[in-house]
Amino acid sequence: MKSFDTLLSRFCYKHPRFGIPNLMTVIVAGTVLVALLDMFSTTILFSNLLYFSPALILQGEVWRLITFVFVPDSSYLLLLALSLYFYWLIGTTLERQWGTAKFNFYYLIGLLFNIAAGFIAYAAGGSGIVSMTYVNLSLFLAFATLYPEMQVYLFFILPVKVKWLAWLDAALFLWIMVSNLIARNFLGAALPVLALLNYLLFFWTELADIVRRMAGRAAYRTSPQTINFKKAARQAQQKKGYIHKCAVCGKTDTDYPDMEFRYCSKCNGYYCYCKDHIGNHTHIQ
Numbered sequence: 001m002k003s004f005d006t007l008l009s010r011f012c013y014k015h016p017r018f019g020i021p022n023l024m025t026v027i028v029a030g031t032v033l034v035a036l037l038d039m040f041s042t043t044i045l046f047s048n049l050l051y052f053s054p055a056l057i058l059q060g061e062v063w064r065l066i067t068f069v070f071v072p073d074s075s076y077l078l079l080l081a082l083s084l085y086f087y088w089l090i091g092t093t094l095e096r097q098w099g100t101a102k103f104n105f106y107y108l109i110g111l112l113f114n115i116a117a118g119f120i121a122y123a124a125g126g127s128g129i130v131s132m133t134y135v136n137l138s139l140f141l142a143f144a145t146l147y148p149e150m151q152v153y154l155f156f157i158l159p160v161k162v163k164w165l166a167w168l169d170a171a172l173f174l175w176i177m178v179s180n181l182i183a184r185n186f187l188g189a190a191l192p193v194l195a196l197l198n199y200l201l202f203f204w205t206e207l208a209d210i211v212r213r214m215a216g217r218a219a220y221r222t223s224p225q226t227i228n229f230k231k232a233a234r235q236a237q238q239k240k241g242y243i244h245k246c247a248v249c250g251k252t253d254t255d256y257p258d259m260e261f262r263y264c265s266k267c268n269g270y271y272c273y274c275k276d277h278i279g280n281h282t283h284i285q
Helices: 001-016 023-039 052-058 066-072 076-096 099-124 133-146 162-182 186-222 225-239
Strands: 151-154 159-161 261-263 272-274
Touching: 001 099, 023 066, 023 099, 052 066, 052 099, 052 186, 076 099, 099 133, 099 186, 133 159, 133 162, 133 186, 133 225, 151 162, 159 162, 162 186
Parallel strands: none
Antiparallel strands: 151 159, 261 272
């Protein structure tokens, strides 16, 4: 996966204009158009001519390989409007961050995964009908990985960080996979897995770095050196009434709780200095 990320970054750097600019705007606009045509359809919904169906594709309706991207994932107008706005906001932000080429590759690979899953399910005796819903939902995981500390207002009222909403998104994926497996709907379970695989292809390096940093912090907190230092600090505070004391002016962290104290690496021993003297003292040898 790391090699894929490297090759993709090189290609996107050399071909920054590859793909369709403002792709998510095009998809959202197309979906809105299809939803409006569905509203005015009489005998048959317009979206019935567009959804992904391996059986109909093999009969010559090859446009369905692309047009299923524009099929609305809800018939409720309010829910559809909120989801489309959400997809547009996240998608356009990712395209600005990544560039047109990389964002187009993300969506294209998700599209190809869905097409492959649909035909495999059809060959196994199922209908093979798929949608891009889970690929669109995985865009939020990508957004949260890039902007984990961004704060948004849930229901326009409750402030919450994006990273916590991403955990809810991941839990939703897990619930959908488990519930479909219990119902023996293997295609329904495979689609969110493929969407997550697409996400991992693009964020393997970032996630590996996050795991390494978390492991490093955990190792630091549980190392004997850290434990002994904290124990010694507590004992020193109980005995002396302070932990840090400047070797030049005698200021302590008890008397000056907002003062920063540092230990000098050039002094021979553990000598502490306040921020005023850490760079202005005679080194003790």
